[in-house]
Amino acid sequence: MxxxxxxxxxxxxxxxxxxxxxxxxxxxxxxxxxxxxxxxxxxxxxxPSFEDLHDPFLMKDMDKAVARIEKAIADGENILVYGDYDVDGTTSVALMSSYLKTRLDSVATYIPDRYDEGYGISYKGIDFAHDNDFSLIIALDCGVKAVDKVKYAKDKGIDFIICDHHRPGNKLPEAIAVLDPKRDDCDYPFKELCGCGVGFKLITALASKEGQTVEDLVEYLDLVATAIGADIVPIVGENRALAHIGLHVINTAPRPGMKAIIAEVKKEELTITDVVFIIAPRINAAGRMKHGNHAVTLLTETDFNLAAEYAVDIDQFNTDRKETDRRITEEALLQIEENNEQEGFTTVVYNENWHKGVIGIVASRLIETYYRPTLVFTKSREKLAASARSVKGFDVYNALEACSEYIEQFGGHKYAAGLTLLPENYEGFKTKFESVVKATIDPKLLTPExxxxxxxxxxxxxxxxxxxxxxxxxxxxxxxxxxxxxxxxxxxxxxxxxxxxxxxxxxxxxxxxxxxxxxxxxxxxxxxxxxxxxxxxxxxxxxxxxxxxxxxxxxxxxxxxxx
Missing domain, CATH: 2.40.50.460 (OB fold (Dihydrolipoamide Acetyltransferase, E2P))
Known part of the structure; x- marks a missing residue:
């Protein structure tokens, strides 16, 4: 170091x-x-206190989102709450659906299958909404780049409200509202909310129209604190207040699902570190090893005895995940050694049989050995899918953008991203990625700071x-x-x-x-x-x-x- x-x-x-x-x-x-x-x-x-939180209506399109949801509630429309399969996505879906069900019966949830549909909004999900008469989809922790999918939904008569925190592309989807503090035209004072945080701002705005304040929504903050910890967003400003209050909820009055997870790990008082390393991996394991629906079911369950049964399953998914990522990490390290690829500025490995659900964890493990920007690829139907992880100080998202001629689809953050490409583009991508990183990285960043x-x-x-x-x-x-x-x-x-x-x-x-x-x-x-x-x-x-x-x-x- x-x-x-x-x-x-x-x-x-x-x-x-x-x-x-x-x-x-x-x-x-x-x-x-x-x-x-x-x-x-x-x-x-x-x-930290509720006074540190900003007015949700400072967020661009918040008024439009609230007006459309209020109309859906008044007219008794069917609302589909759609979210990603990771911790931020599943907690977001649990939060939004739990709140909406206090005001409307016809609310359902949808988590895409990691292997069948991949990240973000899918055509299959939109078809599900159309086939089941959903006229409004609220997407959380995804959607800000889903221009074609939102248009597809619009052509089917389905409206979209997007709550995201990822970087938008050059063009925004034609949704009723796009809530994303990272929009260039959004003046919201705090830019670092996670997806669940953006969802919480939306329910705060909705509740304010019912004469409620943010303090009336404290029961949802165990979910928000978990997402803040898991998504590695800066714990400053609003996130510090939300995490502080949410941790208090986790330790004093958690929802039955959260209480059941804590009971499984037998830990008394949890810190944000415990949330990151104990609670979050278990929630994540559902989407990695089985399906994200299991996490949403656990987090929305109101009966503790049922929640305890679900928590046992989640714990087993996590045990399976640990064994799988340990084995794949060993195989990946062996591949690097056999191909004599210890040198260079990047690590890029591929095996068509690796479990797609753990390749992000494996990428992080490889960085512990070879400290450099890393991608782990596996086969996903007719394409290759990868998780990217970066070293401190280097923006892997920008590096991937520079390789876009080889990539079918990608998205993410400075330090973590996901992408898909065609098998015939793998070698070309690998060479280009190495050259881009070599040309742009400060060599000192290859030694942990x-x-x-x-x-x-x-x-x-x-x-x-x-x-x-x-x-x-x-x-x-x-x-x-x-x-x-x-x-x-x-x-x-x-x-x-x-x-x-x-x-x-x-x-x-x-x-x-x-x-x-x-x-x-x-x-x-x-x-x-x-x-x-x-x-x-x-x-x-x-x-x-x-x-x-x-x-x-x-x-x-x-x-x-x-x-």
């Missing part, structure tokens, strides 16, 4: 904020690095600091858990490798006889030589709490060690 120390704020600003908040240098510096420069800004940061907030001494770490740092949560992009570095530490002499295959490292670091700190380094077992050499070294870490035998103590969660 290359360690990058964040710039220190001006001393005068640190002193000013210290005085205003009655905090120490460390806390004031961390806040200033996050753009928090005043007492009021700190109050908003530490106490560890951003360090601040250099401190071990003697500055205490329970009071840790209690304040906990209040920086929820953590995520835009507000990562603070990373510190300390130089000139030594092991007290008892350092050792622990865990299966000695993968992890555990030792006690010291700078002086009075400031010993226990350190745990997951996956850092190969750094044991630094410890045994009895020479001073540097550590990068976050501050954590260790609970053992009823005792609680501070420990350092290591991220890297250097001489």
């Amino acid at each position: 290359r360690w990058t120390l964040k710039p220190k704020p001006q001393i005068s600003k640190v002193e000013e904020l210290k005085k205003a908040l009655q905090v120490n240098d460390i806390v004031a510096t961390l806040l200033l690095q996050r753009g928090i420069e005043s007492y009021e800004a700190a109050k908003t940061f530490f106490r 560890l951003k360090v907030d601040l250099e401190i001494e071990l003697s500055q770490i205490d329970h009071k600091l840790f209690r304040i740092l906990r209040q920086f949560a929820p953590f995520g992009p835009g507000n990562m858990s603070p990373t510190f570095m300390t130089q000139g530490v030594k092991d007290t002499g008892w350092g050792k490798c622990v865990g299966e295959d000695d993968k992890h490292l555990r030792f006690t670091a010291t700078q002086s006889p009075h400031d010993n700190m226990v350190c745990i380094g997951f996956g850092l077992g190969d750094k044991i030589d630094f410890i045994k050499a009895r020479q001073a070294f540097s550590i990068a870490y976050s501050i954590d709490e260790n609970h053992w035998n009823g005792n609680t103590s501070l420990q350092l969660k290591l991220k890297d060690i250097k001489p």
Whole structure:
């Protein structure tokens, strides 16, 4: 890893904020690095609330969307709630359908089949709507680029409302309303909502016409918080408030489906990290291994006993998913070695038998070994389908756009995308993608960056600091858990490798006889030589709490060690 120390704020600003908040240098510096420069800004940061949310009608086309849905409710039309098969999509569908069913009986849901229909709005889904007399489709977490499909629906007499957060193309679909804060002509103040977040803004607008406020919709925020965590959107601004309140709902009054998942994993209080690594993979596993409908059924179930049965199935899907992605990752790594493709600026692998549902996870796993933009392809009917993942700082979406002559269809974000192409274009695409990345990537981005907030001494770490740092949560992009570095530490002499295959490292670091700190380094077992050499070294870490035998103590969660 290359360690990058964040710039220190001006001393005068640190002193000013210290005085205003009655905090120490460390806390004031961390806040200033996050753009928090005043007492009021700190109050908003530490106490996120409904007051931090913007008026939903500031979003372009919101008035049109609300008017069309109100007409559908008044006329008793059939409404189809349509969403993607991932966490953001299925939580969005659960949210929108649950709310609409409080006002209308004739509401149904539709999740496309990952293998039969692929990502986004499908002709099959529109035909389903037409065959079953749905006159309005509300699409969530997809649709902003579905120009041809929306026209196809319009020709069949079906209206569309789109709630999306992906980048629009050059032309917007001819829908009744296209709600997407990333539209160039949308002045909505916060651009980083996830799909479920856009859906929540829509139900907030609908509820306001019924005399309700956002506080009357708090029960839906467990879904929104889950989507925010899973979709890796920045946890700043509105997302911070929605995630903060939503986490409280998850931990105090979750919907039966969410409660059933939590009961399966037997975890007491969940953080946003738990949502990302415990709840989200289980919801995602339904669409990966079976069908996204299973996730929607679980998340909309009102009877806990039934939800508990569904949660068992979801847990099994997740177990199957883990085994499948482990096997495919091994096969992909072997393919790279056998083809002698360890060098270069990209990783592109293909096997027609790989499970389409896990290729995105496999791409992420390959980046852990070969840190570079990665695509994993498999066969999908007559075409090849791929998931793309990128390294920090490189926009893989733009790189794919530069290869568009080889691609049938693609969409996504800066760091994650999906695409399809014809088999005969695979080799041409692979060559072009390598050349585009080689020409545009800064070579230093091919070494993982560890951003360090601040250099401190071990003697500055205490329970009071840790209690304040906990209040920086929820953590995520835009507000990562603070990373510190300390130089000139030594092991007290008892350092050792622990865990299966000695993968992890555990030792006690010291700078002086009075400031010993226990350190745990997951996956850092190969750094044991630094410890045994009895020479001073540097550590990068976050501050954590260790609970053992009823005792609680501070420990350092290591991220890297250097001489």
